[in-house]
Amino acid sequence: QVQLVQSGAEVQKPGASVKVSCKASGYTFTTYGLIWVRQAPGQGLEWMGWISTYSGTTNYSPRLQGRVTMTADTSTTTAYMELRSLRSDDTAVYFCARENWIAVAGTSYYFDYWGQGTLVTVSS
Amino acid sequence: DIQMTQSPSSLSASVGDRVTMTCRASQGISNYLNWYQQRPGKAPKLLIYAASSLQSGVPSRFSGSGSGTDFTLTISSLQPEDFATYYCQQSFGTPRYTFGQGTKLEI
Numbered sequence: 001q002v003q004l005v006q007s008g009a010e011v012q013k014p015g016a017s018v019k020v021s022c023k024a025s026g027y028t029f030t031t032y033g034l035i036w037v038r039q040a041p042g043q044g045l046e047w048m049g050w051i052s053t054y055s056g057t058t059n060y061s062p063r064l065q066g067r068v069t070m071t072a073d074t075s076t077t078t079a080y081m082e083l084r085s086l087r088s089d090d091t092a093v094y095f096c097a098r099e100n101w102i103a104v105a106g107t108s109y110y111f112d113y114w115g116q117g118t119l120v121t122v123s124s
Numbered sequence: 125d126i127q128m129t130q131s132p133s134s135l136s137a138s139v140g141d142r143v144t145m146t147c148r149a150s151q152g153i154s155n156y157l158n159w160y161q162q163r164p165g166k167a168p169k170l171l172i173y174a175a176s177s178l179q180s181g182v183p184s185r186f187s188g189s190g191s192g193t194d195f196t197l198t199i200s201s202l203q204p205e206d207f208a209t210y211y212c213q214q215s216f217g218t219p220r221y222t223f224g225q226g227t228k229l230e231i
Contacts (some may be wrong), residue, residue, distance in 0.1 A: 047220075
């Protein structure tokens with residue numbers, strides 16, 4: 001069965017970096033892209049970026065451009081999201097999700113499997 | 125970037141009610157619209173993709189409609205497990221995706 005298993009909770013100081021992992025299993029890793037989404041306490045979902053697990057091509061939210069890097073290791077079927085220069089408003093639960101698609105008169109993309117989430121707390 | 129606006133932001137209903145919530149895009153997005161349900165402390169769960177296609181395993185009381193800029197999610201007969209927050213998400217701007225701010229469905 002398809003699973004995305006994320007790394008555990010992190011506590012970091014302002015200005016530090018954090019790297020969250022997302023281990024995929026149960027499907028061919030390079031066939032599907034992955035996205036990262038975060039959710040601040042009591043807030044909605046914020047799309048952070050997308051990575052092609054096949055080519056490594058990325059597309060980041062303009063809000064995070066310059067501070068975020070997404071990578072994918074095909075040998076271990078694991079994706080990573082690194083966020084640098086952490087601020088208190090980066091405190092959130094971070095999710096990875098698999099990008100699936102359906103091609104009917106155009107291609108519609110959606111996110112059908114999600115990781116369990118990783119809480120990142122930024123505090124001095 | 126495409127902005128998604130959901131209404132209402134919260135909604136009170138009872139078990140057995142029929143409820144509808146809406147999602148509006150800042151520009152036409154054809155049918156590239158998905159709906160998710162999120163329960164507290166859990167990851168989002170895909171309900172509807174391509175505006176009206178029911179994800180496998182999702183109860184048939186959930187349905188979606190719309191095209192262009194205006195979309196709706198309808199729950200035909202609320203069950204206790206349906207009280208959650210619902211998000212729409214556009215994929216027209218792939219891979220620059222955006223979510224709505226959510227509609228919280230409360231008892």
